[in-house]
Amino acid sequence: MKIGVVGAGAWGTALAQVAAAKGDAVTLWALEPEVVASINDAHENSLYLPGVTLSPTIRAVDDLAALADCDALLVVVPAQHLRAVLRRLPRGEAALLLCAKGIEAGSGLLVSQVAQQERPDAPIAVLSGPTFAHEVAAGLPTAVTLACADAELGQRLVERIALPAFRPYLSDDVIGAEVGGAVKNVLAIACGVAEGAGMGLNARASLISRGFAEMTRFGRALGARAETLSGLSGLGDLVLTCSSTNSRNFSLGKGLGEGARAADLLANRRTVAEGAFTAPVLRDVARRLEVEMPIVEGVCALLEGTVDVADMTGMLLARPLRSE
Ligand SMILES: NC(=O)C1=CN([C@@H]2O[C@H](COP(=O)(O)OP(=O)(O)OC[C@H]3O[C@@H](n4cnc5c(N)ncnc54)[C@H](O)[C@@H]3O)[C@@H](O)[C@H]2O)C=CC1
């Protein structure tokens, strides 16, 4: 199975390294010419994954047409750019393994739903789970969810990307795998806020736990299965992302908790904090589905600057007492 990777940020580069680990050639499309040059000349992505020596079998390209002969494409561009990039991909039979975590602004669609609209004939799968890119690139033990409605294709993809320290678990719940990855980014912002404002570890644990209840309610409303939400791509990724400043979303929240404005924290940043883009559209979809998501509502209000940290905390703590 010839693999191509679309998007050479930290995660696309780490996944190219995974796909190349068995010695196969991997074509990696990068948006930025300096990333193409850095990978081909120095076997390093000095912009997005500095310090990692990449396999020499990874060839970076700046032209999406170079992916035309691939059997499977790992699509790793941020959720808000996915539709535009899919429109420019060469037509073909390649399976799309979608690796971004987010909900598209405007449409309110999950990544697989965007891909189905743009590439209705392409077989689709989703890769998600607790995966900091630099740890995967360093070969540290990692387990992920690979979700695909077509069990045979899913099995082939699992076997193609599995490594001794990179362990995919197969699922047929595509929506469930995506909901976890999209929602946890918003909840990680909330946990970062608690960290930045010095609220303590009890607060963080409560946000993870009550946030998981929000994720589960939202996922169930979209048809996700409960066991997917409590698996690697749901609870697993929630715990990872809510626990470390290695997470861009947690770090963004920490800055907010310390009193910075969202616009200042987001200005001129090169790396993506998907939760900032997912939050308002997640809130809108949840309201439409009549799913209660008070933590997500609070994160949105803080990002929009309509409340400060004290207001947000007060609003969450003053909600009516209820059973768990
Ligand atoms: N970094 C990580 O540890 C992980 C990231 N992800 C997800 O993977 C996706 C990509 O994230 P990263 O690789 O971390 O990105 P990154 O933050 O390292 O880099 C930003 C990426 O956005 C691309 N980009 C910027 N403007 C663009 C445009 N107009 N069109 C197309 N691409 C554009 C850049 O070329 C670059 O590839 C996100 O959805 C993220 O949530 C998932 C798992 C782990």
Ligand SMILES: O=C(CO)COP(=O)(O)O
């Ligand atoms: O998705 C991730 C880990 O699974 C990466 O999280 P951040 O995008 O918050 O850095």
